[in-house]
Amino acid sequence: MRTLVLIGHPDLAHSGTQAFLQAAAGALTDADEWDISAQGVPDSAEILRLQGEMRRYDRLIFQFPLYWYSMPGVFKQWLDTVWTTPFVSGRPGEAPPLAGKELGIVVTFSQAQQDYRLGGREHFSLSELLRPIAALGLAAQMQLLPIFPVAQFGYMTERERQHLLVTYAQYLSLPAGAHFADRAQWFAAWLTQHASAHSDYAAWAAALTAQQEQLADLHDTLAEMRREEDDAL
Template sequence: MKTLVIVAHPNLTNSVVNKAWVERLSQEKEITVHDLYAEYPERRINVEREQQLLLEHDRIVFQFPLYWYSSPSLLKEWQDVVLTYGWAYGAEGTKLHGKEFVLAISTGGPEAAYQAGGFNHYSMSELTKPFQATANLTGMRFLPTFTMQGVRLLTNEQICESAEALVRHLKASL
């Protein structure tokens, strides 16, 4: 299964977890890592190129740190301009039908903060509903999300373990 990991981290160089994930995922032959902020520093997205990448892969992954309960802004811009009516959705928009869709999300806050009664009041499942709706609208199958929470407190060993766990998650028949 060919997997496209669309990475959206505005400062990947200074990241710890997302950078480790990218480095590890880049070692896998069947996984294509596509860093939006590196590819589009001027934020001018090449829609045709992005749509072609989507067509060439069976599983699409959005990898990002949770920013203000959503994704970093370039990923939202990417969704707005790439997932167009008549291509990704609508009566004629069937190009993504049958593909699989996965989220790989890191958070600074601990898991306990993302649940009813927790600091943020909402679970990760609730916060990712717009991505689930996107999968539904575009005919993709939404697979279980990979999350790594409390990343500020992880040891180097735990970071490496999380990268291995992400690879296993993405290669699994979910």
């Protein structure tokens, strides 16, 4: 899985939230990142090069702070310039270049997450507000990932930030629609990769995997019992 995070922030250098997310991605994933606000206005040759680069990835992530209920202008301007019609819709008779790839959205904001819902302080959900991005992704025949919201990073406790760090890394790297078993595998892989750091890590990875196999066996048994009960009715 090759993931590219496209970060569009008007003042990336001074964003503690973005710095935290970038550190998480750098430490725990193989994802690449582009600071699109630093790319300036690309000429036609550069646009083609950027498009070619993006095609090399399986998953693209749009990452930005919410500005007036939308992506910041710097991100929109970049999209309007680099995501040309042939790049999004494809040339006649050809599949769009991004068809089948995944599109995720990491959106940060300073309000509480529950403000963004029907009847909440902001009245609209993030799913409603970010529909233009979904429309763009669907036009490109991409598969949409669930939105990854980061609310009020500045107010988070240390434990909440630790949780964010891991769930964000998993959002970038786990398969779409990841299950509990995928997360077990992610943790076991991390322990295995870091086995030289602590003598117990390899044993913990084995225990975690064994427990997951036990859980899978139990689910199989339960499914079989349910089938037998249904057949008996």
